[in-house]
Amino acid sequence: MQLDRRHFIASLGGAAAVKLMSHEARAEALETYMSLQLNTPATPARKFPTAAQIETQIETRHYRRGVGSAFLVTSADSKVKKLEPMPAKPNLHDFFRLRFGQFSNHVFQSANRALKTGMSEEVILACLLHDTVQVLMKTDHGWWGADLYAPYVPERTAFAIRYHQALRFYADTKNGYEYPDLYRSMFGEDYVPGPHIEAAYKYAKDHKWYMDSRMVTVNDLYAFEPGVVVTIEPFADVIGRHFKNPKEGLGNDNSPVAHMWRTIATPDNPL
Numbered sequence: 200m201q202l203d204r205r206h207f208i209a210s211l212g213g214a215a216a217v218k219l220m221s222h223e224a225r226a227e228a229l230e231t232y233m234s235l236q237l238n239t240p241a242t243p244a245r246k247f248p249t250a251a252q253i254e255t256q257i258e259t260r261h262y263r264r265g266v267g268s269a270f271l272v273t274s275a276d277s278k279v280k281k282l283e284p285m286p287a288k289p290n291l292h293d294f295f296r297l298r299f300g301q302f303s304n305h306v307f308q309s310a311n312r313a314l315k316t317g318m319s320e321e322v323i324l325a326c327l328l329h330d331t332v333q334v335l336m337k338t339d340h341g342w343w344g345a346d347l348y349a350p351y352v353p354e355r356t357a358f359a360i361r362y363h364q365a366l367r368f369y370a371d372t373k374n375g376y377e378y379p380d381l382y383r384s385m386f387g388e389d390y391v392p393g394p395h396i397e398a399a400y401k402y403a404k405d406h407k408w409y410m411d412s413r414m415v416t417v418n419d420l421y422a423f424e425p426g427v428v429v430t431i432e433p434f435a436d437v438i439g440r441h442f443k444n445p446k447e448g449l450g451n452d453n454s455p456v457a458h459m460w461r462t463i464a465t466p467d468n469p470l
């Protein structure tokens with residue numbers, strides 16, 4: 200079997216990440232990679248929609264794609280479920296358990312990859328949190344997510360969350376990030392990101408924390424592995440060290456973003 204060296208290195212988080220791995224860890228990763236490749240059937244060349252075709256789909260839906268997943272189910276014949284009540288002083292673990300729903304598994308896998316490839320704790324935490332705000336809002340989720348977490352996490356973690364959204368649109372093959380086919384499907388193959396995305400990319404590209412944000416995208420790209428279940432347990436220490444949970448509970452602390460946590464906790468409130 201032929202090894203696609205570039206893909207393999209990218210799958211581990213790039214050359215810098217590989218350098219940090221022990222000899223044994225590298226050998227083990229190679230073995231895992233080869234067995235995964237053997238089990239993956241070759242996919243035929245895909246045809247992606249154009250941006251114009253994506254736009255014509257707007258009026259076929261009863262919802263807008265940017266709304267947070269807590270507020271609707273997208274299949275027409277389903278209904279939303281009653282949510283379990285939150286504890287009086289909820290912490291981050293409670294939100295993961297009771298509100299983050301479908302995004303938990305994705306971010307656990309992403310953070311797990313970051314942990315395995317020797318990322319800093321700030322980056323592991325950024326990977327763990329990077330998409331969870333999509334329960335509240337999907338449009339511009341990098342900005343929404345960074346705002347939601349900024350009062351509670353290290354500044355560079357919030358930076359990494361904010362800019363991962365823009366960086367997802369720009370390849371950085373040297374560091375192991377290719378433009379994802381997922382985006383060709385979601386936005387259209389000829390999609391051009393808006394000016395605020397381009398401006399954010401240009402700003403982040405020259406920033407001293409660029410690699411923090413870039414590593415969120417690198418660990419994000421290969422994180423959708425069906426069947427790989429990860430829990431919050433491996434990250435409890437990182438959360439304990441770097442997430443300042445307010446003693447009153449998230450949403451009760453009068454921070455500038457407390458209302459965002461309350462909205463996630465009580466999405467059924469009509470006003």
Ligand SMILES: [Fe+2]
Nearest residue numbers: 329330363364
């Ligand atoms: Fe994201």
Ligand SMILES: [Fe+2]
Nearest residue numbers: 305329330419
């Ligand atoms: Fe993601």
